[in-house]
Amino acid sequence: MSLVDYAAAARKRVPRLPGISWQPGLWLAWAVIVLAAFAAFAPGLLTHYSPIEGIAGAQRLAPQSGHWLGTDQLGRDVYTRIIYGASHSLSAALAAVTMGLVAGTGLGVIAGAFAGRVESLLMRFVDVLLSIPSLLLSLTVIILLGFGTVNAAIAVGVASIASFARLARGEVVRIRHTDYVEAAFGSGGTFLAVLWRHILPNSLTAVLAFATLQFGQAILALSTLSFLGYGTPPPVPEWGLLIAEGRNYLSTAWWLTTFPGIVVIAVVLATNRISQQFSGGRI
Template identity: 65%
Template sequence: MLRHIPVGLVLAWLVIGVAVLWALIPDLFTSYSATIGVARQQLRAPSAEHWFGTDALGRDLYARIVYGAGNSLTGAFVAVGVGLIVGTALGLVAGSARSRVDGAIMRSVDVLLSIPQLLLSLSIVILLGFGTVNAAIAVGITSIASFARLARSEVVRVRSSDYVEAAFGSGGTFGRVLMRHVLPNSLTSVIGLAALQFGSAILAISTLGFLGYGAPPPTPEWGLLIAEGRNYIARAWWLTTVPGIILILVVLSANRISESFSRSRS
């Protein structure tokens, strides 16, 4: 069985596992502070002492990336959770109602889909205030429409199945059949979309952080690290290159894992 596991999938799980460990126990991976710099250590190139170099304030870049994983991954989980819970609930109501309620919900979903996600995220963050949590909520709200459409289509498909009709025919109430038969059998594809949205959420939250709408300095966050290093890109290339590579690897790994889930379901 191990011979048939793709090497790329193994590497993807390894990258995600390391990122999760960074978020959970950052002290295990570095002894440097993520917010306090060392005098006369400004803009040091990558070396044995500082693996990823140091920034303009003498802070170890590797430590800031490790501690920044907590903010970036936590924000992604919050964003996916908001989209999954709210979107699935709306799709469940719309797919089971089949009336004006369905039309009203889906027209609202169409409106959300017509607005560019970045523009909608920026508008919500401005209303809620800056910060990683607020940025995550904004990204989650932008993904509600995708979850709602998929959940509705799955609910409509399951709702017309023979075993659901048999459950109604045997005396099952609408709510009981909905929660016991329709919802559990509609979640497979929705959970697969949640896995795919995880990588997109990391990228979206990092984008908001890069634009200055995420965690405020000196809090380490991957998008903020790239933004802080762009002013020194000619003198200290590692300040933007290394966080960018880490971000790309994590997003690609999350997408690779979600792709494997999609293949296993099919």
């Protein structure tokens, strides 16, 4: 789905709480997100094991009553590391999306509001960013900045700026030519006043809906960077890193990669489903 189609779909449906119909898939998606958020904020309430320290003599135990998802090669409880990993994965994804949202929307609004040379210059810069695959752009940024969770979040955020900018610019241009904006200018409104009161609020609906979709994509991108060794360093329990650490034991300890992978897929699919609701089900 293109950014233009996404913006049109998001404008047609703004979710309202009253009268929400029973949609099992949507409610399940929200349940997954709420559970992941709870694990991120209060992991100690869901497990009593340490995510860093292993248990002597408990290396690579299969899932059982004492360890629901088994243990890893160092005797650490996999369930515990997934729970604590929610904090690192979700906070990094939120930081990346926030960076892309703020920087990209800012560029898009400036380009859409100031037509002419400013718009042409900014959109050429955006076109250059869009021409580079997001993973390659993220890898380039993180190699320049260095490895780590913060730098990985910055890299993913930079890779998403262009998409936010193009969407925001399109929304601003569309709203700038509507009758009520023209009427606001005709009634003596200054450019900044009309921009702040009319153009910005009405252009953010599609942008915020798109940010929901980007949140899931950011989780996937950050997990990919950690899996490749460019993201969060061990022994931090980050979801992508958990999959990377277990890949050498696929034949003898399948649970090391399977359960973290299921969690990543579930959260990404959940955010995509919620984004469908925001956009009117057209993605």
